[in-house]
Amino acid sequence: MTSNDGGGHMVKAESVHKHFGKAHVLKGVDFEVEPKQVIVIIGPSGSGKTTFIRCINHLEKIDGGRLWVDGELVGYEQKGDKLYELHDRDVARKRSEIGMVFQRFNLFPPMTAIENVMVGPIQVKGESRAAARDQAKKLLDRVGLTQKMDAYPAQLSGGQQQRVAIARALAMQPKLMLFDEPTSALDPELVGEVLDVMRQLATEGMTMIVVTHEIGFAREVGDALVFMDEGVILEAGKPREVVANPQHERTRQFLSKVL
Amino acid sequence: MSTATKPSAPGAGAGQGSGSEPIKAIPARHPGRWVATVLVLAFVVVFLLAISTNKNFEWGIVGQYFTTSAILRGLLVTIELTVIAMVIGVVLGVVLAVMRLSPVPVISGSSWVYIWFFRGTPVLVQLLFWFYIAALTGPHPALGLPLTHFHHFVYHLDANRLITPFTAAIFGLGLNEGAYMAEIVRAGILSVDEGQTEAAQSLGMTRLKTMRLVVLPQAMRVIIPPTGNETISMLKTSSLASTISLLELTGTAEQIFARTFQTVPLLIVASLWYLAVTSVLTAGQFYVERHYARGHLRTLPPTPIQRLRAIFTKNVTTFHAGVPPPPAVPGGERR
Numbered sequence: 001m002t003s004n005d006g007g008g009h010m011v012k013a014e015s016v017h018k019h020f021g022k023a024h025v026l027k028g029v030d031f032e033v034e035p036k037q038v039i040v041i042i043g044p045s046g047s048g049k050t051t052f053i054r055c056i057n058h059l060e061k062i063d064g065g066r067l068w069v070d071g072e073l074v075g076y077e078q079k080g081d082k083l084y085e086l087h088d089r090d091v092a093r094k095r096s097e098i099g100m101v102f103q104r105f106n107l108f109p110p111m112t113a114i115e116n117v118m119v120g121p122i123q124v125k126g127e128s129r130a131a132a133r134d135q136a137k138k139l140l141d142r143v144g145l146t147q148k149m150d151a152y153p154a155q156l157s158g159g160q161q162q163r164v165a166i167a168r169a170l171a172m173q174p175k176l177m178l179f180d181e182p183t184s185a186l187d188p189e190l191v192g193e194v195l196d197v198m199r200q201l202a203t204e205g206m207t208m209i210v211v212t213h214e215i216g217f218a219r220e221v222g223d224a225l226v227f228m229d230e231g232v233i234l235e236a237g238k239p240r241e242v243v244a245n246p247q248h249e250r251t252r253q254f255l256s257k258v259l
Numbered sequence: 260m261s262t263a264t265k266p267s268a269p270g271a272g273a274g275q276g277s278g279s280e281p282i283k284a285i286p287a288r289h290p291g292r293w294v295a296t297v298l299v300l301a302f303v304v305v306f307l308l309a310i311s312t313n314k315n316f317e318w319g320i321v322g323q324y325f326t327t328s329a330i331l332r333g334l335l336v337t338i339e340l341t342v343i344a345m346v347i348g349v350v351l352g353v354v355l356a357v358m359r360l361s362p363v364p365v366i367s368g369s370s371w372v373y374i375w376f377f378r379g380t381p382v383l384v385q386l387l388f389w390f391y392i393a394a395l396t397g398p399h400p401a402l403g404l405p406l407t408h409f410h411h412f413v414y415h416l417d418a419n420r421l422i423t424p425f426t427a428a429i430f431g432l433g434l435n436e437g438a439y440m441a442e443i444v445r446a447g448i449l450s451v452d453e454g455q456t457e458a459a460q461s462l463g464m465t466r467l468k469t470m471r472l473v474v475l476p477q478a479m480r481v482i483i484p485p486t487g488n489e490t491i492s493m494l495k496t497s498s499l500a501s502t503i504s505l506l507e508l509t510g511t512a513e514q515i516f517a518r519t520f521q522t523v524p525l526l527i528v529a530s531l532w533y534l535a536v537t538s539v540l541t542a543g544q545f546y547v548e549r550h551y552a553r554g555h556l557r558t559l560p561p562t563p564i565q566r567l568r569a570i571f572t573k574n575v576t577t578f579h580a581g582v583p584p585p586p587a588v589p590g591g592e593r594r
């Protein structure tokens with residue numbers, strides 16, 4: 001194994017850089033998440049929040065620094081002092097251990113709610129249909145959608161779709177969940193039902209990284225609040241402290257807008 | 260249809276307290292439509308009279324030949340040719356489209372070259388090409404034979420050649436179709452939202468699984484209508500195979516009228532069969548499209564049969580205010 005394997009952390013980022021063509025989007029992000037922690041990331045539009053959490057499950061390739069999830073490098077393998085790019089299959093296997101919830105839900109339209117939740121375990125883990133179905137029923141029950149098992153995504157409200165999406169991610173029994181603005185595409189009165197599910201998940205001890213502007217949620221369940229600006233983490237700390245007493249002028253300005 | 264028990268939205272119930280009653284409205288009148296309908300019907304009657312009484316059409320002979328075994332055999336060859344060429348075309352199209360979207364330059368490049376070549380040359384030339392190759396693979400190598408003697412030469416070939424006119428036609432039509440289908444499939448793949456790929460990949464699906472389980476099924480909605488077009492087009496393009504002495508429908512008709520000089524009736528026989536098969540294909544396309552619309556529409560459009568049934572059970576169109584859409588799609592659409 002490697003000498004520095006991000007030991008003990010669920011996620012460890014060391015000076016992560018990312019370019020899109022000429023645009024330097026992540027400019028040295030350092031970041032740590034311990035198991036069972038809930039980290040909330042906030043920051044202005046274009047600051048690189050989405051890009052960063054997409055790097056964590058290798059939907060984006062980083063081009064500088066190091067990134068570990070649960071002690072393993074993301075997307076690469078280190079032998080001696082050389083880095084080897086992983087094969088599609090190995091990347092996929094690692095992704096299956098990380099759940100991701102998107103702003104626009106991205107449910108599979110031709111599948112019913114329960115089929116959406118079943119497809120991962122069946123196709124990726126090779127579970128039997130019956131076992132996958134049992135588990136999917138339990139998960140849909142947990143997110144309060146027992147009634148809607150056989151509905152297609154187009155027949156569900158945004159809040160219901162997002163809860164199905166969370167159940168779909170949980171079906172893979174991930175050790176880490178990533179949320180990219182999970183409530184931003186929802187009508188205000190639907191935000192609560194999704195946050196409730198996330199809150200419950202946090203109390204059950206799931207490790208979560210959440211990009212959101214719901215400061216209330218951050219204060220309530222967040223172990224740390226991270227403020228990103230222009231591709232770097234400007235400050236991080238206990239949510240209540242950061243909110244009450246931001247150290248940077250940029251953080252203060254931003255918080256005054258979202259609070 | 261269930262009666263709504265919920266109070267209706269304001270304004271829907273014409274002010275009377277119980278707004279959940281279906282609206283019974285007198286349809287708007289359109290005198291212009293009636294005039295147009297009468298004119299069109301009159302034209303159709305005149306047209307039908309004209310062609311049914313015209314001596315040149317020789318309807319008796321049409322009827323005589325319509326189901327002769329030669330014509331039916333030709334029809335069968337046409338259908339076989341269409342089906343096999345389309346199967347090759349679709350499979351090849353999917354492979355080429357996926358290759359074209361590959362990040363590896365050699366793979367996407369070779370797909371591009373294939374499409375460029377087969378779309379860039381006439382299908383007739385390709386048919387003749389395969390047939391000529393076929394001729395050369397025969398037991399009597401005839402290199403350097405001038406093309407003017409080609410047809411004469413063809414009729415004297417041995418039957419046990421490696422490539423028969425039928426296989427030559429399959430190659431010519433199928434490989435050509437692959438190039439067109441590749442572009443259709445590629446358009447379908449590109450029409451699927453990128454979020455779908457990302458969601459599938461974040462579940463841990465490999466690139467190929469994502470393509471097969473998530474992207475292609477959704478691409479079908481875009482792929483099916485032009486593929487129906489291609490199939491119908493292939494049905495008729497297959498008549499080009501008559502030029503390489505394959506006795507499909509057109510070739511058979513030609514062979515008969517070359518002997519009997521009953522040209523027009525035999526062309527009518529062929530046309531009627533083409534129309535009949537096209538009708539079947541069109542109906543098939545409707546049902547396939549409907550299948551892949553699953554999940555994309557809140558309710559599927561009714562089939563013609565359902566529509567007929569609705570008319571005969573005298574189902575007056577009713578509008579309920581405040582009734583939620585049906586919970587599931589009708590009629591066994593789920594797997």
Ligand SMILES: Nc1ncnc2c1ncn2[C@@H]1O[C@H](COP(=O)(O)OP(=O)(O)OP(=O)(O)O)[C@@H](O)[C@H]1O
Pocket residue numbers: 020021023025043044045046047048049050051052
């Ligand atoms: N695929 C891409 N190609 C080029 N530029 C990109 C790409 N993805 C993101 N960017 C750029 O990178 C920067 C960071 O984008 P990112 O989506 O990470 O921001 P964000 O913090 O999530 O913003 P928001 O709050 O609006 O979601 C932006 O300037 C964006 O334009």
Ligand SMILES: [Mg+2]
Pocket residue numbers: 049050051180181
């Ligand atoms: Mg974002």
